[in-house]
Amino acid sequence: MINPDLVGLLEQIAPDGVRTGVDMAEVSAWRIGGPAAVFVEPDTAEQVAGVLRLMSRRPEPLLVIGETTNLFFDSRGFHGVLLRIGPKLSRVSIDGRRVRAQAGARVPELVRALAEAGLGGIAHAGGVPGTIGGLVLMNGGSQRKGIGTHVASVLVADPAGDLQRIDSAGLGFSYRRSRLQGDGSVILDAELELEHGEPDELIAEIDEIIASRAAKFPLDLPNGGSVFLSDPAMYEIVGPPGQAIETAGLKGLTEGGAQISPKHANFIVNLGAATDDDVLRLVATARNRVRATTGFTMDCEVRHVGTDGRLRPAHEVADERWPSLDLTER
Ligand SMILES: Cc1cc2nc3c(=O)[nH]c(=O)nc-3n(C[C@H](O)[C@H](O)[C@H](O)COP(=O)(O)OP(=O)(O)OC[C@H]3O[C@@H](n4cnc5c(N)ncnc54)[C@H](O)[C@@H]3O)c2cc1C
CATH class of the missing domain: 3.30.465.10 (Uridine Diphospho-n-acetylenolpyruvylglucosamine Reductase; domain 3)
Structure with a gap:
């Protein structure tokens, strides 16, 4: 948990740029996540340097973000400092x-x-x-x-x-x-x-x-861009990830508020209230089904931000939570 003195110290560095409890489900590009303990938006390069200098001596996790188009956050929240480099x-x-x-x-x-x-x-x-x-x-x-x-x-x-x-x-x-x-x-x-x-x-x-x-691409709904990386060896034989997922019969598969896009199967769209678990279950299913049907294992391009700020490719988190999940067997 965040030590209350940290917010005061950050406010001394970036007086107009510190907020607490910012809901990442409202402000992130994919609209997935929970409350970020501290959200800092500096005005100057010197303020950014000051935040880094302070955080280098602190135990709380720090993560730098831009527009969050390549990330999604744990729905339980982020127990650290997000350093936003934006407008x-x-x-x-x-x-x-x-x-x-x-x-x-x-x-x-x-x-x-x-x-x-x-x-x-x-x-x-x-x-x-x-x-x-x-x-x-x-x-x-x-x-x-x-x-x-x-x-x-x-x-x-x-x-x-x-x-x-x-x-x-x-x-x-x-x-x-x-x-x-x-x-x-x-x-x-x-x-x-x-x-x-x-x-x-x-x-x-x-x-x-x-x-x-x-x-x-399904650009009308919040999404994280291409979910899986294209692997040249798989591309030669099976095609790109979107094609492999579609061939495995998973286009349109829905879990909670998340869906493998019916328009492009390498995109997972947020239908309204998706959680990180919803996305991760679809990731696990796509990975496990494509592996079972083609022999190729797809790794993720999109990354998950853990409550402790750990940034990991989504498949690593999905594997840890549900090693062999296949939602089509429900
Ligand atoms: C619909 C859609 C389509 C996409 N298409 C493409 C595509 O065609 N090609 C492509 O390459 N990508 C694509 N992406 C992925 C994404 O847009 C890019 O990776 C983008 O460059 C990430 O920028 P960001 O500001 O959103 O970074 P974020 O998602 O906020 O962060 C991404 C990484 O960069 C780090 N980071 C961000 N800002 C800084 C900074 N100032 N200093 C140091 N580290 C920083 C973060 O810590 C994180 O590790 C797509 C995404 C979406 C949603």
């Missing part, structure tokens, strides 16, 4: 082909605004929800491209609260990976190096990508 840290400046975007800038708006300014090369990310900080950490993107190709440097606050700028060579980008994953640093801004283009053409490219995603 309060979202300024963008342009200098020729170089763009400096604070980590909380939303990616779809950023990509479009840069296209309008005649800067392109990152249209593939134009339909990816979330912040530029989250995107850089995950080296995210679409069409098998990653934002890392266009990242010149990032400013981070390390776990001790020291600020440092790291250039692209130090970021170790590879497919959906960067060296910053798991090292506890907070990304404060990303410096992008883009390509000049015609605004009309760049915007048309983004619109086409967004339209094709809207046709495929």
Whole structure:
């Protein structure tokens, strides 16, 4: 449980940015979770560094979040401090082909605004929800491209609260990976190096990508994006996870408030009041049925935040809670 003195100390660092008991079922992208003990939204990089410096000496768990589009929270709550890098840290400046975007800038708006300014090369990310900080950490993107190709440097606050700028060579980008994953640093801004283009053409490219995603994905209900990772060996023989789950007969399977989307089987949508257990039971069923029917074991891309702040791929938590669950045997 949170020691009451912690809230006061955080308020000294970020006077307008500390809230308690924030319900993650209301504010997270997938609308799943319980109360977060403390929710801090700093206004400045210095405040972020101050929070890290304080928390490095504290026993309570700390988790940095952007827009939570790649996460879902335990419905029992989160017994620690969530450090949100969002709208309060979202300024963008342009200098020729170089763009400096604070980590909380939303990616779809950023990509479009840069296209309008005649800067392109990152249209593939134009339909990816979330912040530029989250995107850089995950080296995210679409069409098998990653934002890392266009990242010149990032400013981070390390776990001790020291600020440092790291250039692209130090970021170790590879497919959906960067060296910053798991090292506890907070990304404060990303410096992008883009390509000049015609605004009309760049915007048309983004619109086409967004339209094709809207046709495929169930974007009308809260969801966590692709639930399972695509495995090249499985892809060759069985196809992508969505196809494998559909072939296993699980499209539309509903558990509590969660459903394997009838539109795209690699998405789990929240029909209204889904809990983390509802999602995890569907994850366990899809994993176990696909393994039984194809011999391939699918791992999750989406991650679960435990009450203690542990961030784990959802299948690990599902396996722990129900090792061989198959809801179709009910
Ligand atoms: C409908 C939908 C479609 C999606 N499509 C795609 C896609 O096509 N391609 C793709 O790559 N992803 C996709 N995703 C996943 C997700 O959008 C991306 O991973 C996104 O970049 C995450 O950003 P976020 O701000 O929401 O991060 P969060 O979900 O809040 O966090 C994700 C991870 O980043 C860390 N993090 C966040 N901000 C920071 C920061 N400033 N500093 C350090 N660590 C940080 C968190 O601790 C966590 O580990 C999709 C998700 C949804 C819901």
